[in-house]
Amino acid sequence: MAESGAGAGALGRAVRGVRGVPYGLTVLGYRLRSAARRAGRRLGRVTAWCGRVASWLGQLPGLRRCLPRSVRGRATLGATAVVAVALGAASVALVGLLDANLWENAESAAGQQATAVAALAAAGRFDPLPPPAHGADFYQVVGADGRVLAASPNLAGRPALSPKRPVRTGTERSTWDTGLPHGEHRQRVVEVTTGTPQGLVTVFAGTSLRDADAVDDTTTASLAVGVPLLLLTVALVTWRVTGRALGPVEAIRAEVAEITDRDLHRRVPVPASQDEIARLAATMNATLDRLEAAGARQRRFIADASHELRSPITVLRTQLEVALAHPDPALWTELVTGALEDTTRLQALAADLLLLARLDAAEPAPVTPVDLTELVRELAEARRGDPHPVAATTPPGPPVTVLANPLWLGRLVTNLLDNAQRYAETRVGLDLRVADGLAVLTVTDDGPGIPAADRERVFERFARLDDARSREEGGAGLGLAIARELAGCLGGRLTAEEAPRGARLVARLPLA
Known part of the structure; x- marks a missing residue:
């Protein structure tokens, strides 16, 4: 028991x-x-x-080249x-x-x-x-x-x-x-x-x-056969899918490679997928649009510049030929005076073209704080004896200061005043004020004015309105174009706005 x-x-x-x-x-x-x-x-x-x-692959010297x-x-x-x-x-x-x-x-x-x-x-x-x-x-x-x-x-x-x-x-x-x-x-x-x-x-x-x-052996054998096949399938599918995805890119590359400076009207194909490649093609076409427009502007500018330079050169040559053919001392004073006027016109036109070339090249210029109030007063005082004096108005209180290149800012205001005095009948107004954190400079005249349809065209290079702005009244059509380029380089903008009478040009510049 x-x-x-x-x-x-x-x-x-x-x-x-x-x-x-x-x-x-x-x-x-x-x-x-x-x-x-x-x-x-x-x-x-x-x-x-x-x-x-x-480690073995890393020791191969040509591995990177083989990738x-x-x-x-x-x-x-x-x-x-x-x-x-x-x-x-x-x-x-x-x-x-x-x-x-x-x-x-x-x-x-x-x-x-x-x-x-x-x-x-x-x-x-x-x-x-x-x-x-x-x-x-x-x-x-x-x-x-x-x-x-x-x-x-x-x-x-x-x-x-x-x-x-x-x-x-x-x-x-x-x-x-x-x-x-x-x-x-x-x-x-x-x-x-x-x-x-x-x-x-x-x-x-x-x-x-x-x-x-047994399971280990069977599974290992199956994986030894299945994994390489699956990897081969993945490689083939990736190769095909990547090829189809990059096909439009290759088409874009081939089309761009065939576009020359004489074929800027051609455009790359835009796929209908609405994906990143489609946006790339659209951006490329927009770039080609800008290049074509820039090329057209350049060709037009060269043609206009050649035309503008040919006129004073032709006149100057004619005067020199007349002086040479008629060596009369009584005519020399008149001929030399005309030749000097044409030479001055050529010099001014060359200076304008050089300034436009610098602005197009976006060459940086040194900037400093500039007293715009004092500049407006000085330019108005300098034109006191002109046929159409400038009536300047500045805001009371502290001076209006902008960060700019003094030469460029003075050229901007001078071009606006020259344009206004060229077409004014009795008066020219120059008004400076501050609004919305900007220095607003307004130049007005009582001339024929600018039609609404031409308020943008007047800023084109060598542009003139048919009746009011003719070559006989002076100017090569570069003043307002240079003024707008200068305003853009100074961080502002220049526009032509509606006025009860005459023209009204408004420049808005950021304060210092």
Whole structure:
């Protein structure tokens, strides 16, 4: 009865030890650590292999020259490399998860076999022991002295699987890989130590990992074939898609390559995709529009400049020929005076053309704070004796200061006053005020005025209105064009606005 009670107590301790919560937590933690170690080993091998390949490639002197230079080739290579890395990581994770799951099943079967045999050993029932259960391949019972007390038929006559000896009462579970000569596959062994009437014994139960090995081999072979095919598919698809996406870019490049300075009317094709390439084509066409307009302005400017220069040169040549053909001292004064006037006109026209060329080239000019109030007063005072005096009005209080180049600002106001005095009948007005944080300079006259349809055309180079602004009244048609360019370079703007009578030109400049 005492032995029976002791056996029952040992059996209860074994069952509680195997099925207890601490045991379950221990097994769960072990499985997680085991799966992490296996995945880490595989990932480490892959990383080491990639490192060796990268080191080998880095030693190649012509590797950089071998890389594709086209966007299509680089995009294909980059997409294929990214997919290759992703597939490699996914393959390692897949094999690791499958392996961990199969190892868990093998360990569970071995654990159930060890638990059942430990329960029989705790009850003192060593003979006869049942054959291995389904899923388990063998078991072995080893006493405290290292003697094999019982074993499954396929381990009959073999020594103890482990030299480890039990040292305390209770149940202890451990798992390890062993290289048993039984079979051609690895074995998963579970160890359970429990107390029996004869003392402490250790039960070893194991199962084959042939399923895990088979799955590893099958999965590895499948990935070895499938991954390269998938990478090839990704490369081909990327190559085709990138080629289709870059087709419009190549068409734009080919069209731009054929456009010369004589074919600025041509435009690049705009795809109907409404994407970035379509916007690029639209921007390119807008740039070509500006180039064509700039070319047309340049040709028109050259033609007008040639025409304007030809007239005074022709007159000057005629006067010199007359003076040479009729060497009459009485006519020399009149001829020299006319030649001097034409020379002055040529000099002024050349100076205007040079200034326009500098403004077109956007050459920077030094700027300083300029007292616009004092400048307006000085220019008005200098024209006091003109046929049409300038009536200047400045705001009371502190002076109006702007940040500008003094020469350019003086030329701007001078051109506006020259234009007003050229076409005024009785008076010219010059008004300075401050509005909306800007210095507003207004020049008015009581002449024929500027029609609404021509308020922008008067700022074109060599532009003249048919009736009111003719060459006989002076000027080459560059004054207002230069004034608008100067206003733009000074950060402001010049406009022609409606007036009750005559012309009204308004320049707005930022304050200093």
